[in-house]
Amino acid sequence: MLSLVQRTLAKKVVLTGVGLHSGKDMRLELHPADIDFGIQFRRTDLAQSLPIHAHAINIHSTDLNTTISSGDARISTIEHLMAAFAGLEIDNVLVKLDGPEVPVMDGSAGPFVEAILDAGVALQNANKKYFVVREVFELRQGDKWIRVEPATNTSFSMQIDFKSSVIGAQSLNFEWSTVEALESIFVSRTFCHVNDVTAMQRAGLALGGSLDNAIVVSDDEVLNPEGLRFNDEFVRHKLLDCIGDLSMLGAPIIGKFSAYKSGHGLHAAFMKALWAKKSEILTIVEDMQHISRQSPREIDSAAVIGIKS
Ligand SMILES: [Zn+2]
Numbered sequence: 001m002l003s004l005v006q007r008t009l010a011k012k013v014v015l016t017g018v019g020l021h022s023g024k025d026m027r028l029e030l031h032p033a034d035i036d037f038g039i040q041f042r043r044t045d046l047a048q049s050l051p052i053h054a055h056a057i058n059i060h061s062t063d064l065n066t067t068i069s070s071g072d073a074r075i076s077t078i079e080h081l082m083a084a085f086a087g088l089e090i091d092n093v094l095v096k097l098d099g100p101e102v103p104v105m106d107g108s109a110g111p112f113v114e115a116i117l118d119a120g121v122a123l124q125n126a127n128k129k130y131f132v133v134r135e136v137f138e139l140r141q142g143d144k145w146i147r148v149e150p151a152t153n154t155s156f157s158m159q160i161d162f163k164s165s166v167i168g169a170q171s172l173n174f175e176w177s178t179v180e181a182l183e184s185i186f187v188s189r190t191f192c193h194v195n196d197v198t199a200m201q202r203a204g205l206a207l208g209g210s211l212d213n214a215i216v217v218s219d220d221e222v223l224n225p226e227g228l229r230f231n232d233e234f235v236r237h238k239l240l241d242c243i244g245d246l247s248m249l250g251a252p253i254i255g256k257f258s259a260y261k262s263g264h265g266l267h268a269a270f271m272k273a274l275w276a277k278k279s280e281i282l283t284i285v286e287d288m289q290h291i292s293r294q295s296p297r298e299i300d301s302a303a304v305i306g307i308k309s
Pocket of ligand 1: 079080190237241
């Protein structure tokens with residue numbers, strides 16, 4: 001799927017749920033927004049809160065989640081909501097929140113996707129912009145790395161490797177095609193080790209965490225009574241995080257992504273570095289109509305570069 005035009009919500013969406021780290025109930029409102037508005041967050045509990053653009057340059061911290069900020073206003077745990085917008089190809093939304101965190105819901109993007117699809121998606125009368133990758137770009141931190149290279153379609157190749165034998169080494173290759181193909185990614189839940197839960201709660205984090213909003217593992221078993229949704233739910237969730245975090249340049253990136261043991265910190269560093277070098281690595285395409293081919297979301301990057309240069 002490759003939307004040629006910008007998209008927003010057909011109507012307002014309201015969701016409530018607990019914030020993973022604060023443990024407090026949050027009210028989340030998603031409002032339709034005009035063309036070229038992008039995804040912007042506003043804190044309704046702060047009198048002077050400026051809107052915060054969901055852009056890589058506004059990422060403030062990546063400690064177990066992705067947090068954006070503007071002035072004193074911060075909003076945490078935006079990554080699964082951002083993945084829902086990216087996966088449903090939604091460009092323009094005003095997100096209102098009465099607290100510092102997007103509700104964790106069930107630990108996946110499933111409830112956001114369901115609520116958005118219930119409200120409906122509206123097409124807008126403006127071309128959708130894309131970034132096409134022109135050069136290979138890679139960032140390494142220790143043994144972890146993430147890379148993007150030129151391709152005619154967006155795809156991801158993810159690898160994780162955890163000590164817990166329940167998780168272990170998992171890999172996933174994913175070619176972006178339809179919303180249906182993303183279904184198992186949307187509903188894959190976040191996860192943590194039971195020892196980390198205790199440590200986080202002592203540090204005042206994950207106060208809202210429970211077996212209802214995360215997979216909790218020990219060294220050798222899954223502690224949730226219902227078990228896993230997929231055998232490889234862990235790597236599927238890592239891909240969800242990746243889709244959310246990598247959607248924050250203001251337009252989707254068409255390219256082949258690969259990542260090894262990546263997480264929010266590496267994703268954010270990668271996006272900031274990519275943004276700083278965007279004139280070398282990326283070409284912005286403002287009218288995909290002229291270059292889209294018969295198969296959806298497939299484009300000829302050479303043709304794109306030819307048009308823009
Ligand atoms: Zn996540």
